Amino acid sequence: MKTTLYQLHLTGRLKHMIIEVKDNVIITEWWTSKEEEDGKKQITKETVYGKNKGRSNETTDNEQAILEYERKIRKKKEEGYVENREDAILGEEIVVSSVLSQSFAPCKPISKLKKDDDPYDGEWLAERKFDGSCILLHNTGTEKIGYTRRIKPITEILSVVDEINEALDKLPEESLIIGELIAFDKEGKEDPKVLKAVTTETTTEAKARNKYNSLITEGYSFTYNVFDVIFWYGEDVTDRTFLERLELTNHFGERKIEIFTKEKAEEAKQNDWEGFILRKADDKITFTMNGKPKRKGSYKFKFIETTDCIVTKVSNGSGKHEVRFARFRLAQYEKSPFFDEPVLVDCGWAGGGRLGEENMDIITAELLEKGYKLEKTDLKEEDWFIVELEYQRR
Template identity: 25%
Template sequence: MSLEKYNKKRDFKQTSEPKSNKQRAKDNRLIFVIQRHHASHLHYDFRLELDGVLKSWAVPKGPSLNPKDKRLAMMVEDHPFDYKDFEGEIPKGNYGAGTVYIFDKGEYQSLGKNRADDEATLRKGLKDGNLKFKLKGEKLKGEFALVKIKNSEDNSWLLIKHDDEFATNRKFEIEKLIPNEIIKAGEDFKKETKSETSPQKNTKTIPQFSPMLAKLVKQPFNNEEWLFERKFDGYRILVYINNSNSVKLESRNGKDYSEKYPAILQDFKKIKEQVVLDTEIVVLNKQGQDDFQLLQDYNPSSKKDIRCFVFDILYLNGHEVVDLPLLKRKSLLEKLLNQYSFDRTYLTGYDVDKGEDCFQIAKENKWEGIIAKKIDSEYLPGRRSDSWLKIKTIQNQEAIIIGYTTPLKSRQYFGALVLAINKNNKLEYIGNCGSGFDEKMLKKLYNLMSTYKTDKKPITEKVHREKDVQWIEPEIICEIHFTEWTKGGNVRHPVFKGLREDKSPKDVEKEMPIDTEETLEGKKKVGGKTISLSNLNKLYWPKERISKGQLIDYYEQFADLILPYTLDKPMSLNRFPNGIEKPGFYQKNVERDQLPNWIKTVEIYSESAEKNINYLVCNNAASLIFLANLGCIELNPWLSSYKKPEFPEYIVIDIDPDGNSFDKITQVALVVKDILDRIGVSCYVKTSGSTGLHIYIYTAQKYDYDFCKQFAEFIATKAHEALPEFTSVNRRTDARKGKIYIDFLQNRRGQTIAAPYSVRPKPGATVSFPVSWDELDQIKISDFNIFSVPHLLKNRVDPWSDLRKHKQDLEKALKVFAKLRS
């Protein structure tokens, strides 16, 4: 870094911070300085002289002499060499406003043997993200390391003390080494600043959030880049606080639980800020363990031990903080909560690196499990990310109650619950659960289920004791414990745990753990093939905060729907490795030796290039995910297969709005459909995912490209003749003059079009989505995106399901048209 960024952030007419960077006499000595900076948030600035400037890191908790402490250090802009002597105040209204105190300074060196090579050794360590050095200060002495966190895109490092003669195994509290007058000066400055700015701080409307979700993995692990928390067994609650004037407790499915838990509500009314917190509410039994049944039965008049554990902060005084690294959010949360005294609200503790120990404690104390979180992770509202993982001590599963059996022997009300989950857009039976109920719960459940009785069986599978089953509407969700999944897909030895009023039926799916090691190493196993993944947290849609990992998750989830349209098709790769806001590039020719051996490629001669092109072919889910990992946000297959490259499987008519309204595009599409209907040709429509519509005709590779292009041109021309005032078939934009373009030229060898269900590199992460003709006038392009599509597909009948069932006789269709004209 140069000093340009440093100078740009400061007004040297107002601050006494040094601007110049005086050159000192060249020798082999290098200096370091650690400055306590009591700004908006207290932190320590750790600075090392290198290449004539001070390389700088902000350390929220300050350095430590205990090797077990791994301190987050955020690398910031270079500071001038003269900054080593700076102490005092940075005036209010300036960047970094607050008090600065020199905690320690002295000389430092690399761990190399030759002092003449110090700068070269340190420079290499900085570049490699593994900077090791020895401090010779008054307070800090001995060997340290600054280690860059892998895959970090926000300059997150860890500052770690080496275990040497200067290290300590006791708790190191740096603030106890600071003079009282320095601490008071910083606090007084902050109070004055807060009082001056408080009238303007809380004027914005608080946005709505959805909780971030974790992926289930198999084994616990140790890793210095992760922290580990207790997994609570309660209700996940987002707390919205508006300066103590109003407080709302909201569940995952949007229910208001404020009146249900008044004791918790009163705690949060003490907070005089605008803030959104992520929490979990639990009730403890007499053994001090989370008890989900007690939580369900809780009422405000009871004396049950209800508690709220706070573990994240999403919003503070007009600012979303979801994009801050996790440890920064933790520090912010701790400072906020420490200002207040609560009766039933607690800050959730955590350990860095010690996941296996934490999991052992979880088992001993009968916790539900632990949560692992990457220390530099951002908060991704409503998203399930590889940055948050959960490891359970016991298997559990949410399920939809679809019926109940009659009771046997002395039991009253019902015998067992009939359970199902969502799978492939329908309900799938997973077994009956007949244990875990007391008399009170049997009665409560029976009365609840009686209001949903139906004669309609909601599943197709055979059910145990089916002749004794009373079916109910699939609206009630419960949670069960069980020992394992059977080969037939049922739960073995299920035990009822409780009702899940905070969840929605559409979200209930089978949850299977994934391999921990593969997840940490960025590997995914799909169909027996292992794919190495990279930069999963990179934001491909920065404004929407949608990551590369979420794109990959989407393609993995819907591979079965997409692959029929890419099978045996040569692919043109449109790659966006740095997201949609950075330039992408097209790639057709792929290098065989740079691909996994299970990726299929085919050589096809290109007349325009006058050479063979080696195309990638996407025939399985692993290949689909491999493409997404390359940065292929969208999928662009040929219309023909490599086996019959001259004979397309489809004819496509692309309706390009060129600025016209969606209503007009729909009108054009319906005219095209009417023409095809009159000549007996079935056609199907999908959104382009950009601005237009695509109309597909299935040809079963019966006709060559020349015939298909001519047929498409004929239909496009007839549609244009019906709507000449606002359509055109002229490819030249200057000739169209803002008219809707009915494009038939996609029907040529080598041309590609976005596949059905393909994501597009457009704002909002829109998806090219097959729709029915009946709903065409009720939709808009933005209705279909990477997050809405999974919900839309859960109970949707595929409008393209019979696309390949009817081969089109296009020659006969043209004869029909000739008869109609005559």
């Protein structure tokens, strides 16, 4: 079995990838080309062995290799690879009247201002940055859909949140917005830990509804803040200025956007805000169709810094945490001087931190349901998940 895949890189080079399975070996060959001239070819071979020996779901070496081969193909297609060379060269177009593919990637805010930028020069427009979960809302004209940041449809789960339903009701046909769902405890403080119960793709609508109702009873409140507009009545509005897009988002309620000053920054610090999103009046946004978001259109000005890490291994904790996965092996993708593709770099073990016991219990239940044992174990690549680390700026 063999599959050839293509993807057009942002540099204009065409990426080629051939994935083949022979017996219990998966062979992956990849290279780039431009103007019919091929770059250096690279190849890897992975030997796969059967699993679940002696069980009803036992697989032979070859059967397991085929399963892994098919999973790799699916993953690459989610990243925007296609089987037709011409389609890759032309590029995939988003059709706002249909469900988004997982290769769609809206841009993210740039991590921090450039070295020479002065945030207090009177040109920066500031909006408070809350600590919530990124949610995209989409009205195809025939269907209303909610997605996670990674474009996983979770409409049924999000349907338990009244504030999401209100935003979807206001969303015009053939329109797509990106925003943030925020939870506040009874004291009015942001509590991002509880959001996993109503935004994770692996929960059920019934569980999410029970948790949402329970939180409301405890005095929690939720808000969905629209962050930006990508499509509006079928039109791609990413090339409009921020002020023009801001006018569109006022359809959902007026946003508090003000000139950034030192006084505002000091006030935010005293109130323990996470920070601000800074933009200039003419800033524009973008999206890609290769699963890899660009950073454009806004800047983070945060007092608490965050970074995303991939969990590749898990382990139960000690003491009261013996009953749950409470230690996580972290990794991050970094650019390589030798390869076009980023490489995965191990970052070591970390505790649960801001996940909290409840979210660790949710993760534990999900992994146990998938057949993992409550012990130190490597996760299959399809079961890797992302956590956000938080650290204080110095």
